Structure formats: C-alpha cells, structure tokens
Amino acid sequence: DCVKRINAHTPYIIGSMVDLGSLDMVKLGEFSSAPRLSKGDEFTLTVRHEVEYDEQTSEVSYDGFIEVAEVGDLVQINDNVELIVVSKNATDVVCEVIKGGQLSSRAPITVRGKSYSARSTNVPTGDLELATSEGVDFVSLSFVEDAASIEQLRSELRARGCNSAVVAKVETPKALQNIESIVEAADAIMIARGDLGTSIAFEKVPLWQERITKLCRECGKPVLVSTHFLDSMVAYP
Known part of the structure; x- marks a missing residue:
C-alpha cells in the first residue's frame, strides 16, 4: 500500500515484485539442537x-x-x-x-554442478494469490531450468487475471545450459549469484554474469544482478 501511495502521489515510480517460493528446494530435516x-x-x-x-x-x-x-x-x-x-x-x-x-x-x-529433478514450476498457491491480489509489476521464478517453466508460470498468472512480467532467476547449471532460450522466453533475468555460486565454481560466476548480461542487452531484456557483492569482496578481495 505504501508503494502504491508513493506511485499515486509523487513523480516517482517504484516497481513491485513477488519472489515465488519453491516447494521443491531440497532441505535438511529438523534439529532439536542444531549441531x-x-x-x-x-x-x-x-x-x-x-x-x-x-x-x-x-x-x-x-x-x-x-x-x-x-x-x-x-x-x-x-x-x-x-x-x-x-x-x-x-x-x-x-x-x-x-x-x-x-x-x-x-x-x-x-x-555443486548438479540439479535435482524434484525442482519444478510448482510454487505455493499463496504466492500466486498474493501476486494476483496486489497487482505487482514483476513475479520472479526460482530455479528456472528451461523456457517451458517460464511459459507455464506465465499461463498460470494469465489464468488468474495477472499480467505481471516474469523474471527468471538464473541459479543452476541447467539454466546456464539453456540460457539463450530462457532469456528469449522471460520478460527479465535475475542472475542470482548466491545460489549460482553454490552450484558452479565461484570463480566462474563473474564470467557467466558478464555473458548473461551481454546476452540480455543484445535481446533487449532487463537484467538484474543480485546477492553476494559485499560478501565476495570481503572473502575474495
């Protein structure tokens, strides 16, 4: 509501985005006392x-x-x-x-270097309902591995009457293999350096970041680069 008021009463335009959670992220179990x-x-x-x-x-x-x-x-x-x-x-x-x-x-x-077949476009229904009810500008999809997952999400959004743009988060080796088709299918790309850096050798992240950014510019697609900027400078000055 605050963002909507700012957009309505000031010359500034602030975009809004819902980051869809993933039902298929592989996780540890519960600890009574975490070691x-x-x-x-x-x-x-x-x-x-x-x-x-x-x-x-x-x-x-x-x-x-x-x-x-x-x-x-x-x-x-x-x-x-x-x-x-x-x-x-x-x-x-x-x-x-x-x-x-x-x-x-x-x-x-x-x-590192592998993807789980458990990952899919399944997302918590509440996230989709939030994106629809709030009329957000962007919806970001985690663990995108191919163009089909982007098209599936876009269809689900449109079926709910939501016209939000789809931002594909690039964070797996499979996404890198299919990067050209992913860039073509998505409305925008987010290079998620944190998760990508756990999936491939960290020294390769800047090389892929440069390549993906160049590809997005060539295709006229917005590109966001996120996470681990300060951490990486502290750990690897």
Missing part, C-alpha cells in the same frame, strides 16, 4: 525417514538426493558449510566436512 560442524567431522545425509537421528545425521527432504549425490561430489549447506561425499549406500550419503559452520533446521542443500 555445529568442524573440519574433518563426519556427517551423514539420509532418506531413512526415522523418528530421531544422532547429531551427526540429518534427513533430507528429497529421496532422489541419493541418486544425485556421488562419491567425490561437493555438497553445500546454507551457502556456508561444505562437505565432500566419501561413501554412499541405498539410504545414506556419508560426507566429510571440509568447511565447518553452524547448521540450522530446514537449511537448503545443493550439490
């Missing part, structure tokens, strides 16, 4: 679906994680804890901590 991991610790990610686990084990929210993670893969939790997969079986992925930190319940998990 702090140290370098060299062993930590197990499991799909056993038991009632309780020891403090060095956590359930993950997607059973297909077992098929995605392989020995030698780099697993990142909440962008700050890093693990290397050292062994696996039908239900457990056993890792060694190479960069410690504090864990938290429901923290997101990524496997």
